[in-house]
Amino acid sequence: MQDLHSPEEPWSCQISIRLEFDQGGKKTERTKELPFGPRIGEASKGEVEIALRKAQYCNLNPGVAFQDVIDMDIQEFKQACQTEDPPPFSRNVVCIDLQGPDMVDFSFIDLPGDGRRSHQWKLFHSRNTFPMTEGRSRHKLVHGYYCARQLDDAQRAPSVSPTEARKLEKEFFKKTHPWNLSTSQDRFGTDQLISTVSYLLIGIINDSALGFRTEIAGMLQTVNAQLTSLPPAITIEPATYTLQEISSFSDNVRQYVTGLQGKEALL
Structure with a gap:
């Protein structure tokens, strides 16, 4: 999942599939x-889950036509x-773009796994997942691993608020x-x-603040230099100023054509 933001537009959701690797797992040129x-509107929020499931199904089955799966009803x-x-895994990802007011700006990527959960239950009850969160995995990350638990189908059936969902998650762990x-x-x-x-984002912003100040100072200096290069401001009526400029130009042309008095020999 990726790219959540909060503009002024009404809530909406766009699901897409990012294809970076071919069926053999090799990175594509483009x-x-x-x-x-x-894009799914606020009135159809209930369609997001099934749309995500269908997108993940297509991601794991690259030979299936998107539209054929989109047109399927739930039973089909x-x-x-x-x-x-x-296959149990795909290196391509399903992306979901959410936008709407009062949303937390947050981005992450959900790697697709087994759409039928044939291995999920086994891993879920295995301590093999703990080495990652406890820093003992061979595949270490800079900031380590975090584990979140989302509501299952039965818990999502009734209307559950985000606060209640987080409470159930805490009780589970x-x-x-x-x-x-x-x-x-x-x-x-x-x-x-x-x-x-x-906390990490705040640290990045604080570390970048000095660079921002330096860049802004340089831009301000450039703008000030451009302002000083402008001609003096007009202090009289614009029409009068324009007429004076035209008259001055006309006099200069006339002098070049007829010559100045007493210097006609220069012509």
Whole structure:
């Protein structure tokens, strides 16, 4: 998921698939980002989840036509998911562009995995995921790993507010084995992730502030130099000033044509 921002326009969502790698996993010469269906408006928020599922299905099955999957109803899509045997992972990503008022500016990428969750349950209950959050993974990241838990289908069925969703998430990591045994509780939960990312963004802004000041000072100096190169301001009526300039130009031309009095020999 990527690129959340908060302009003044009403809420809307655009899902797309970014194609950077071919079916063999090799990087293509040119990256393409293809829209997956039209932009979804606020009145159709309930369609976002199924649209994301369809987009991920297409991402894992590159030979399937986008429009064919978009046109499927829910039963047809479920049947297609059961009959297809896609690879468990794709290096291409599904992007979601959200915009609307009162939204948190936040960007991240959700790597697509197994659309049918055939391996998810096994990993979910395995301590193999803990080395990443506890810094013992071979694939270390500069800021480490964070783990967030989203609502399942049954929990999303009723109307759940974001506050209630975060509360359920905290209870899950606090009470569910083996997550509750981990020593990295500060890396579990959406709130922890947002807090850390906010702190990092503030650090980047503070580090960039000096460069901003230097750049602004240089631009101000350039503008001031351009202003000083402008001709003096007109202090009289513009029409009068224009007439004076025309008369002066006419006199200069006449003198070049007829010559100055007493210096006719120069012609």
